[in-house]
Amino acid sequence: MTESATIYYADDTDRSAIENRTVAVIGFGSQGHAHAMNLDDNGIDVVVGLREDSSSRQAAEQAGLRVATPSAAAAQASVISMLVPDTVQPAVYEAIEPELEAGDTLQFAHGFNIHYGQIDPAEDVNVTMVAPKSPGHLVRRNFENDQGTPGLLAVYQDPTGKATDIGLAYADAIGCARAGVVETTFKEETETDLFGEQAVLCGGVTSLVKHSYETLVEAGYSREMAYFECMNELKLIVDLLYEGGLAEMWNSVSDTAEYGGLTRGDRIVDEDVRENMEATLEAVQNGEFAREWIVENQTGRPSYTQRREAELDHDIEDVGAELRELFAWSAETDEDDEKAKRNGVPADD
Ligand code: NAD
Numbered sequence: 001m002t003e004s005a006t007i008y009y010a011d012d013t014d015r016s017a018i019e020n021r022t023v024a025v026i027g028f029g030s031q032g033h034a035h036a037m038n039l040d041d042n043g044i045d046v047v048v049g050l051r052e053d054s055s056s057r058q059a060a061e062q063a064g065l066r067v068a069t070p071s072a073a074a075a076q077a078s079v080i081s082m083l084v085p086d087t088v089q090p091a092v093y094e095a096i097e098p099e100l101e102a103g104d105t106l107q108f109a110h111g112f113n114i115h116y117g118q119i120d121p122a123e124d125v126n127v128t129m130v131a132p133k134s135p136g137h138l139v140r141r142n143f144e145n146d147q148g149t150p151g152l153l154a155v156y157q158d159p160t161g162k163a164t165d166i167g168l169a170y171a172d173a174i175g176c177a178r179a180g181v182v183e184t185t186f187k188e189e190t191e192t193d194l195f196g197e198q199a200v201l202c203g204g205v206t207s208l209v210k211h212s213y214e215t216l217v218e219a220g221y222s223r224e225m226a227y228f229e230c231m232n233e234l235k236l237i238v239d240l241l242y243e244g245g246l247a248e249m250w251n252s253v254s255d256t257a258e259y260g261g262l263t264r265g266d267r268i269v270d271e272d273v274r275e276n277m278e279a280t281l282e283a284v285q286n287g288e289f290a291r292e293w294i295v296e297n298q299t300g301r302p303s304y305t306q307r308r309e310a311e312l313d314h315d316i317e318d319v320g321a322e323l324r325e326l327f328a329w330s331a332e333t334d335e336d337d338e339k340a341k342r343n344g345v346p347a348d349d
């Protein structure tokens with residue numbers, strides 16, 4: 001079974017759904033600063049909700065935004081956007097819950113807490129998600145460059161019948177509608193997001209890198225060569241996939257690389273790995289992973305802390321740090337890269 005999603009663009013949105021409302025943006029981190037500043041630039045009345053002792057207060061005030069505590073911000077607003085880290089959202093929600101009124105809209109950028117029942121809003125509150133498919137600094141930068149950032153829209157509950165209109169107007173005002181807003185559900189967004197980061201983006205890729213590095217080094221090859229082959233060059237391949245899919249990647253590598261990849265890829269990531277992927281997806285779907293992560297947070301993150309330390313202790317980190325020192329030009333900013341590309345010169349010229 002294959003399904004195609006509905007995609008909304010700017011013409012499908014009507015800004016008036018949020019124009020006369022106050023939007024409380026709770027949190028001023030990666031997503032929070034971008035949503036708050038883009039909404040504000042679009043003339044929407046914004047109040048940022050932060051703890052009294054939050055280190056982000058100064059930045060929000062310097063951006064010319066009104067700042068209040070999360071509960072005071074929620075009290076002033078009829079759209080409340082939850083942009084603190086997912087693990088602290090349930091506690092922050094407890095503080096703002098008394099301020100939610102019938103017909104208010106509780107807005108998220110990720111579905112975890114709603115989907116797994118960690119936040120359970122009253123039935124008379126709209127619950128929406130507008131999730132840019134990009135880190136916050138790019139949401140802001142694209143907006144400043146008059147470009148869009150693709151995003152997702154989901155509606156979990158809609159007692160007012162206006163949740164979709166409000167979500168689309170919000171998506172438009174932070175700059176997503178210009179690039180396209182894909183309709184999804186809290187369940188689909190949460191489960192695909194967790195699976196993707198576990199199987200490929202964060203878990204799968206780092207395991208491939210480490211196992212292949214260890215295989216070369218244990219066979220007697222130099223750590224430097226193993227680092228370049230198994231970690232550094234990954235970026236070149238990912239860029240090709242990003243720009244032009246499988247076709248552009250296979251077209252750009254040598255015929256030997258293509259034949260080797262086409263014949264060996266499925267031996268490395270074989271049927272057993274596919275079954276592991278299915279089991280990983282099942283643990284996301286049945287809530288096992290969510291329960292494990294919630295308990296981990298409630299008990300001071302022992303496993304997380306230990307695994308994180310072990311990861312950074314890996315030999316590839318030492319050799320990688322040394323080698324990256326030697327080509328510090330790779331740390332140039334994206335802007336410099338873009339400028340260099342336009343001028344047709346390397347970024348360090
Ligand atoms: P972040 O970690 O960058 O932002 C944290 C903000 O919350 C800061 O302003 C901080 O002051 C505040 N905060 C931190 N701890 C707090 C606490 N204990 N109490 C109150 N406030 C606290 O968060 P983020 O990455 O912007 O994530 C926000 C939401 O956006 C999450 O639901 C996340 O899943 C989602 N999201 C993030 C990205 C991304 O690329 N970062 C992309 C899409 C969606």
Ligand code: MG
Pocket residue numbers: 193197
């Ligand atoms: Mg994600």
